[in-house]
Amino acid sequence: MSQNSIVVTSLSKTFSFPVKSATAGWVKNLFSPEMREIIAVGGVSFSVKAGERIAFIGPNGAGKSTTIKMLTGILFPTSGTVSVLGLDPTKDRKKLAYRIGTVFGQRSQLFPNLPLTDSLEFFGVMYGMSDTDIKARVLELVGLFDLASFIDQPVRKLSLGQRMRAEVAAALIHRPEIIFLDEPTIGLDVVAKKILRDLLITINKEEKVTIFLTSHDVGDIESLCDRTIVINHGMVINDLPTKELARAFAYEKHIDLIPKTSFKKFPTLPAGSSYFLKNKDKITVTVDINKLSVQDSLKKLLELFEVEDVDVYNTELETTIRHIYERDSPRQ
Amino acid sequence: MKEIRLANKIIKTLIKDRIQYPGRLFADTSSLVARCGVLLLLYSYVFKLNNGVVNGATFDVVAWSMFFYFSFSVLGLSSISRRIMNDVTSGHVEVFLSKPIVYLSYRAWWAIGTGIYPFLVVTPLGALALALTVGIPQTMTTTLFISTFVAAFIGAIALTLLVYSILGLFAFWIEDASPVFWVVDKAVMILGGSYLPIALFPDFMYKVALYSPFGASVFVTHTAYESWASVWYKLIGIQLFWILVLGTVTYLMFSKAVKKVSVNGG
Numbered sequence: 001m002s003q004n005s006i007v008v009t010s011l012s013k014t015f016s017f018p019v020k021s022a023t024a025g026w027v028k029n030l031f032s033p034e035m036r037e038i039i040a041v042g043g044v045s046f047s048v049k050a051g052e053r054i055a056f057i058g059p060n061g062a063g064k065s066t067t068i069k070m071l072t073g074i075l076f077p078t079s080g081t082v083s084v085l086g087l088d089p090t091k092d093r094k095k096l097a098y099r100i101g102t103v104f105g106q107r108s109q110l111f112p113n114l115p116l117t118d119s120l121e122f123f124g125v126m127y128g129m130s131d132t133d134i135k136a137r138v139l140e141l142v143g144l145f146d147l148a149s150f151i152d153q154p155v156r157k158l159s160l161g162q163r164m165r166a167e168v169a170a171a172l173i174h175r176p177e178i179i180f181l182d183e184p185t186i187g188l189d190v191v192a193k194k195i196l197r198d199l200l201i202t203i204n205k206e207e208k209v210t211i212f213l214t215s216h217d218v219g220d221i222e223s224l225c226d227r228t229i230v231i232n233h234g235m236v237i238n239d240l241p242t243k244e245l246a247r248a249f250a251y252e253k254h255i256d257l258i259p260k261t262s263f264k265k266f267p268t269l270p271a272g273s274s275y276f277l278k279n280k281d282k283i284t285v286t287v288d289i290n291k292l293s294v295q296d297s298l299k300k301l302l303e304l305f306e307v308e309d310v311d312v313y314n315t316e317l318e319t320t321i322r323h324i325y326e327r328d329s330p331r332q
Numbered sequence: 333m334k335e336i337r338l339a340n341k342i343i344k345t346l347i348k349d350r351i352q353y354p355g356r357l358f359a360d361t362s363s364l365v366a367r368c369g370v371l372l373l374l375y376s377y378v379f380k381l382n383n384g385v386v387n388g389a390t391f392d393v394v395a396w397s398m399f400f401y402f403s404f405s406v407l408g409l410s411s412i413s414r415r416i417m418n419d420v421t422s423g424h425v426e427v428f429l430s431k432p433i434v435y436l437s438y439r440a441w442w443a444i445g446t447g448i449y450p451f452l453v454v455t456p457l458g459a460l461a462l463a464l465t466v467g468i469p470q471t472m473t474t475t476l477f478i479s480t481f482v483a484a485f486i487g488a489i490a491l492t493l494l495v496y497s498i499l500g501l502f503a504f505w506i507e508d509a510s511p512v513f514w515v516v517d518k519a520v521m522i523l524g525g526s527y528l529p530i531a532l533f534p535d536f537m538y539k540v541a542l543y544s545p546f547g548a549s550v551f552v553t554h555t556a557y558e559s560w561a562s563v564w565y566k567l568i569g570i571q572l573f574w575i576l577v578l579g580t581v582t583y584l585m586f587s588k589a590v591k592k593v594s595v596n597g598g
Contacts, residue, residue: 069426072429073429075593093429094432094434097431098432102430104427107424107426111345111349113353122342126341126432126433180430
């Protein structure tokens with residue numbers, strides 16, 4: 001866990017596209033259209049050590065997918081440098097492809113009409129593996145990803161959960177050192193999500209594969225990634241261990257109040273606090289600790305209510321992430 | 333070696349894929365029989381009206397020339413264009429660009445793999461039917477024909493793939509290149525002699541068919557004619573010339589295109 005797998009320095013990507021002008025004639029619009037530019041990524045820097053499990057998160061349009069595509073050599077950066085496994089993806093795309101795996105949650109790379117074995121063998125050949133190696137690796141992946149029950153079925157007949165497991169297995173056929181996953185759990189049910197997360201942790205631990213994942217699913221981040229990089233408006237706004245994320249940005253606390261008998265009145269709360277849940281058996285109060293300290297809020301709440309038990313805890317990671325996105329000022 | 337192994341795997345996998353759907357093979361056969369058969373019936377009538385010879389060509393030669401066009405079209409190499417356009421517009425191109433492959437070469441083998449199964453089934457059957465009905469012209473029994481036909485056929489495959497790859501690559505700039513595709517596809521059909529046999533072309537049109545890459549991409553249709561014995565080296569030379577020119581254009585376009593990739597969500 002000491003060597004850097006990925007080093008990104010001042011990476012930026014600007015997309016430019018023609019915009020039709022209502023005032024200009026069609027000739028101008030066709031041959032010399034007005035160009036508009038969008039800065040998708042604006043000077044991102046970070047590094048990832050071998051074996052890390054990284055969540056690369058941000059709201060829609062934040063620049064996550066653009067960054068991942070520059071790391072894998074699909075997109076060319078406008079400026080800045082990228083080094084993945086010591087290679088420059090813009091110059092060594094093919095060389096790099098042999099050492100990385102990619103899963104794009106919304107795009108399948110498998111043959112829909114053929115059994116999964118055909119796709120796995122196909123990718124084995126694509127990555128230049130020998131027939132013996134392919135057979136051995138397929139057997140390994142079948143065991144690891146529990147593919148045996150559906151490996152002979154045409155891919156189009158698989159459930160979404162099975163297909164995603166198959167997609168990840170296909171991306172691992174050549175034993176990549178890094179796997180990039182772009183929203184791998186999108187559309188999956190809770191059981192399928194858990195299975196996939198557990199599998200990713202297993203391959204990270206057993207095969208030392210570095211995991212670089214984008215997701216909108218807080219569960220993916222919490223249960224899978226030990227470090228989270230938050231990106232918004234094309235800039236890295238936070239980069240810290242996942243377990244510290246909630247702590248560092250939890251400026252809201254929840255306070256549960258359990259009544260001695262039951263709550264009958266719900267008086268106005270002190271400034272900086274509000275009801276999250278109003279029940280005769282339980283009240284949950286949300287406190288903004290920037291406006292009201294936990295100590296003061298407890299003191300005031302205990303004056304207002306007669307309680308048997310009190311519980312103070314952080315808000316969920318999802319709320320914390322929402323706050324991070326909301327806090328970040330819009331791009332100028 | 334790695335490239336050949338991958339090409340072989342693509343072709344084998346796609347043949348396996350196509351075999352799953354015999355209905356598609358039936359559709360390909362019906363399409364060939366319908367398109368080629370109707371035209372041959374019409375032309376047989378035209379030749380009969382003219383005592384069996386039009387512009388120095390006999391019906392059996394014309395029939396084989398047209399059959400070569402339709403048989404070649406069963407390979408469906410023009411599909412490379414639509415596949416590239418779809419990859420670009422759907423953003424699926426990102427999946428291929430993250431793999432250790434040369435995208436255009438992969439797509440070329442894919443186009444061959446998709447069409448080779450119907451081609452291998454339909455062509456021998458069609459050739460047999462034609463041999464039994466109109467016979468085999470003397471021009472097709474020479475050693476020269478057999479050896480040069482293979483060269484013209486390979487040249488036709490390479491040139492067709494290049495012409496249609498270029499059309500597909502336009503999608504990186506204009507997204508929907510369908511109108512350009514339509515124009516070129518029709519030019520190839522007409523100059524290849526699918527509607528009007530090349531023996532009946534007026535002089536100007538014959539020259540266009542000879543010197544344009546669209547006509548050159550289906551030079552297999554010239555091989556059945558008597559004139560082939562004296563012009564084969566010139567025609568294969570023209571094919572080679574266009575392969576070199578369009579190969580360079582394709583390479584340059586693709587180098588620029590990959591820098592223009594922009595995919596939804598990135």
